[in-house]
Amino acid sequence: MAVIEITEANFETEVLKSEVPVLVDFWAVWCGPCQMQGPIIDELSEEVQVVKFGKLNVDENMGLAQKFRVMSIPTLMLFKNGQAAATVVGLQSKEAVKQLLGV
Amino acid sequence: MKAYDVIIVGNGPAGLSAALYTSRANLKTLVIGKDDGALTKADRIENYFGMAEPVSGCELVENSKKQVKSLGAELTEDEIFQVSWNSGFTLEGRKDTYQAKAVLLATGSARKSAKIPGLSELEGRGVSYCAICDAFFYRGRKVGVLGNEDYAAHELSQLLPVVGEAVLLTDGKPLNTSVPEQVQVLEQKLASVDGTGQVEGVTFKDGGKLDLDGLFVALGSAGGAELARKIGAMTEGRNIRVDEDMATNVPGLYAAGDCTGGLLQISKAVGEGAKAAMSMIKFVRARKN
Numbered sequence: 001m002a003v004i005e006i007t008e009a010n011f012e013t014e015v016l017k018s019e020v021p022v023l024v025d026f027w028a029v030w031c032g033p034c035q036m037q038g039p040i041i042d043e044l045s046e047e048v049q050v051v052k053f054g055k056l057n058v059d060e061n062m063g064l065a066q067k068f069r070v071m072s073i074p075t076l077m078l079f080k081n082g083q084a085a086a087t088v089v090g091l092q093s094k095e096a097v098k099q100l101l102g103v
Numbered sequence: 104m105k106a107y108d109v110i111i112v113g114n115g116p117a118g119l120s121a122a123l124y125t126s127r128a129n130l131k132t133l134v135i136g137k138d139d140g141a142l143t144k145a146d147r148i149e150n151y152f153g154m155a156e157p158v159s160g161c162e163l164v165e166n167s168k169k170q171v172k173s174l175g176a177e178l179t180e181d182e183i184f185q186v187s188w189n190s191g192f193t194l195e196g197r198k199d200t201y202q203a204k205a206v207l208l209a210t211g212s213a214r215k216s217a218k219i220p221g222l223s224e225l226e227g228r229g230v231s232y233c234a235i236c237d238a239f240f241y242r243g244r245k246v247g248v249l250g251n252e253d254y255a256a257h258e259l260s261q262l263l264p265v266v267g268e269a270v271l272l273t274d275g276k277p278l279n280t281s282v283p284e285q286v287q288v289l290e291q292k293l294a295s296v297d298g299t300g301q302v303e304g305v306t307f308k309d310g311g312k313l314d315l316d317g318l319f320v321a322l323g324s325a326g327g328a329e330l331a332r333k334i335g336a337m338t339e340g341r342n343i344r345v346d347e348d349m350a351t352n353v354p355g356l357y358a359a360g361d362c363t364g365g366l367l368q369i370s371k372a373v374g375e376g377a378k379a380a381m382s383m384i385k386f387v388r389a390r391k392n
Contacts, residue, residue, distance in 0.1 A: 031236050032187060036335035036352060058239070069301060071240045071317065072227045089227030091335055093344075093352075 003045045006054035008061050014054060016082040022052040023101060026068075026075040028059050033091040037074040040094050048103050051078075076100065106202040107133045108387045110194055112183050112330070113209035115140040116369045117360025119167040120376030121207050121383070126174040128384045133201065134171065135194070137182045137324060139164060140211050141361070142369065151369050163369070182324055184257040185235065186334050192355065197253050204390060205355045205383040208343060209376060210327035212361035217249065217274060217322055221296035229302025229317045233333050234261035241317045243267040247305060249274060249293075250321035256280040258321040270313065272305065289313070327362030339364070349379035355386055 004014055006024055015022045025041045027034035038055070045053040058065040058073060068077060068084060078086040078100060086100055109125045111118040114136030125132045145160035168178060181196035186206060194201040222230055231237040234248075238261055246266050248259050251273040259282055262269050271282055275292035282288060291307040296318060298304070304314040328338045336351035337344040342364030349357045359375035361367050 028239065030239075032333055033236065033335035035188075065240070069228075071229055071301065072231055072233075072237045075227070091332070091337060093337055 001045050001049065001053065003042055003053045003055055006056040006061070006064075008063055011056075011061075011064055014052070015079050018052055018079070020050060020052050021085070021101070022054055022079045023097070024054045024056050024077045024079060026056050026058050026065060026070045026073050026077065028057060028073055031073050034074045037076075037091050040092070040097065041076075044094065044097055044101075048098075048101060050103065051101050104193075104200050104202055105133070107131045107177075108203065109133070109205050109207065109383050110135060110192070110201055110203035111207045111209055112186075112194070112327070113137075113140070113207075113211060113360065113362075114168065114178065115142050115164070115209060115211050115360060115372060116167070117372035117376035117379070118207065118209035119164070119171055120373040121209065121359060121380040122171040122176040122376075123174060124377055124380030125383060126171060126176040128380075130384060130387055132171075132176040133203070134176055134178045135181050135183060135196065135201070136178065137180070137210075148369065182253060183330060184254055184325055186330050186356075188334055188353065188355075195257075197257075204387045205357065207349075207376075207379050207383060208327040208330055208351075208356070208358040208362055209360045209372075209379075210330070210362045212341075212367055217293075217320070219274070219293050219296055221298070222318075222320070225296055225298055225302050225318075228300060229298060229315075230296065231317060231319050232321075232329055234258040234319050234321070236333065237317070237319075238262050238265040241266045244316040245270070245314065246317040246319060247272045247313070247315045248319045248321055250323070251276040251279050252323060253280045254324050255321040256282050258319050259283070259286060262319065270315070272318075275308075327358060331356070331358065347378075348382040349375055350382055357382055 076088050108130035109132045111134045142160040147157040149157045181198045183196045185195040192203045192206045245268040247270045271288045273290045294306045294308045331343045336353045343358040357379040359379040360372035
């Protein structure tokens with residue numbers, strides 16, 4: 001499945017109301033570690049079918065970053081049933097993300 | 104800006120060993136050293152291959168520097184604050200800025216981080232090790248920078264255009280750098296970093312308190328792990344994560360020696376330096392053809 005671009009406009013429908021867990025990658029263009037995290041998320045989105053993957057650009061969606069208290073990027077947040085169920089801060093290896101997702 | 108095929112950060116046994124191989128492979132090589140490193144503090148080395156008589160760390164390092172210079176590598180003294188990537192690597196130092204196709208971090212073992220209660224617990228929740236990565240989240244807010252040397256001043260320079268106010272906290276150490284006038288410098292020792300869920304401030308040992316929205320850690324100089332993290336290389340604690348070719352997860356970025364963890368011995372550093380050099384030679388040549 002392709003990674004979805006998450007914005008203020010689709011956050012509710014794509015993330016909060018999603019029937020499957022959603023992993024949101026909070027990132028920005030100027031963040032070095034985010035450029036390394038992105039391809040890992042892309043790869044996982046091809047391999048893992050039970051989770052939806054989204055990328056949220058913090059520059060363009062500062063309100064959401066603030067709402068979920070994102071203070072350092074990359075931050076990966078796993079949403080389940082409309083709730084932020086787990087958060088990890090800093091670049092994560094593919095294995096670490098898999099562990100977070102329980103796959 | 105000076106451009107090289109390979110830049111090696113660190114002039115200990117891992118860095119100098121790598122420089123031997125890259126210079127001999129005709130790659131334009133620069134070795135950047137901040138100081139003489141841990142090895143020069145060893146008076147008598149009795150366990151290194153081929154040394155019938157004990158040799159001092161200084162002697163080994165000096166001989167090795169002569170050796171790499173004679174093979175054409177350049178050596179310079181500078182302190183690197185930041186490594187970034189944009190179709191090639193840019194290294195920002197205290198004295199100069201450098202460019203390279205491949206970079207080796209051979210910065211030696213990590214310094215001990217400050218053991219201030221609350222610091223590690225609040226990492227990513229207001230405690231940050233990377234000003235350029237996280238300044239954005241503190242727009243218009245008040246932050247502290249923990250440190251007392253040039254690296255702390257560098258991190259301050261990244262924060263000042265963005266944040267509302269920045270305070271330098273030296274944690275009992277004398278200020279050993281210069282900071283802009285508008286930056287308040289507090290030299291008291293720190294007792295704790297406070298906050299539930301996120302940083303709210305710090306408490307000093309004298310009982311004083313200071314409200315802060317964030318705290319950026321920039322103690323001493325930027326070690327290999329800090330430089331690696333800023334560019335997006337994986338670290339495990341204070342060690343840089345590498346594969347069997349000494350490659351990090353960032354293409355073109357390698358690490359060798361004490362900064363990768365494990366056995367803190369010259370022989371291991373020299374071996375890793377050689378391996379990293381082979382990988383860098385391959386990497387650079389693949390891009391030249």
